[in-house]
Amino acid sequence: MSDEVAAGRLRVEPLRVLVAIGLLVALVLTIEGLRTPPEVVIEMPKAMTMAPVGDCDPELVKQLARRVGMALLCDVKAADVAIPLPPNPGRPERDQYRAADIIDFIHTTLAGGGSHTLAVTEEDLYSDDMNFVLGLAEVRGRGAVISLARLRPEYYDQPPDRELLLERATKTSIHEIGHMMGLRHCPNEQCVMHFALSVAAVDAVPPEFCPRCARRLGLR
Ligand SMILES: [Zn+2]
Ligand SMILES: [Zn+2]
Numbered sequence: 001m002s003d004e005v006a007a008g009r010l011r012v013e014p015l016r017v018l019v020a021i022g023l024l025v026a027l028v029l030t031i032e033g034l035r036t037p038p039e040v041v042i043e044m045p046k047a048m049t050m051a052p053v054g055d056c057d058p059e060l061v062k063q064l065a066r067r068v069g070m071a072l073l074c075d076v077k078a079a080d081v082a083i084p085l086p087p088n089p090g091r092p093e094r095d096q097y098r099a100a101d102i103i104d105f106i107h108t109t110l111a112g113g114g115s116h117t118l119a120v121t122e123e124d125l126y127s128d129d130m131n132f133v134l135g136l137a138e139v140r141g142r143g144a145v146i147s148l149a150r151l152r153p154e155y156y157d158q159p160p161d162r163e164l165l166l167e168r169a170t171k172t173s174i175h176e177i178g179h180m181m182g183l184r185h186c187p188n189e190q191c192v193m194h195f196a197l198s199v200a201a202v203d204a205v206p207p208e209f210c211p212r213c214a215r216r217l218g219l220r
Pocket of ligand 2: 074187188191192193194209210211212213214
């Protein structure tokens with residue numbers, strides 16, 4: 001009898017230990033979850049605006065808007081005329097504009113529009129933590145910007161190629177729009193949200209979201 005009780009205890013105690021470990025793991029995961037907020041993604045809106053800023057060809061931006069609109073199943077309207085940029089580029093010695101300043105600038109200039117807006121510029125851009133950026137977006141905000149400067153083959157002493165430029169600009173636009181909707185960088189190399197700092201990295205990704213990112217945006 002006492003043997004049976006002892007055996008019973010032996011069977012129960014490892015279970016208790018497991019439950020305690022389980023609770024501890026759950027607690028640690030919860031604390032970890034509180035420390036890094038979960039990725040909150042908004043569904044792709046039905047319409048958005050593309051705004052050429054500075055010395056930028058509105059015809060090229062219209063073509064770009066059509067491609068991006070088709071890829072995102074979204075009505076992307078491009079403005080007919082480019083919005084002149086303020087004369088202060090932020091980093092005049094390198095002839096670069098601060099990307100966040102251009103986003104702020106389009107918010108002030110297009111105030112009241114309210115829709116998600118992607119600015120397109122020929123100016124080279126930098127951010128507070130990077131010497132140059134191909135684009136920048138407000139995460140879950142309403143503004144983003146891309147620069148065509150380093151997407152142009154001419155920047156690398158190669159002959160101009162409008163088709164290649166449009167392909168690269170389409171991918172960069174979709175990437176920044178993904179950030180605007182709340183997506184972070186995706187580990188999948190076959191996803192447009194994969195981190196791309198160089199133009200070679202832009203060329204390596206497809207112009208579309210992986211199934212996981214697409215689902216989160218309500219695209220699939
Ligand atoms: Zn990014
Ligand atoms: Zn992805």
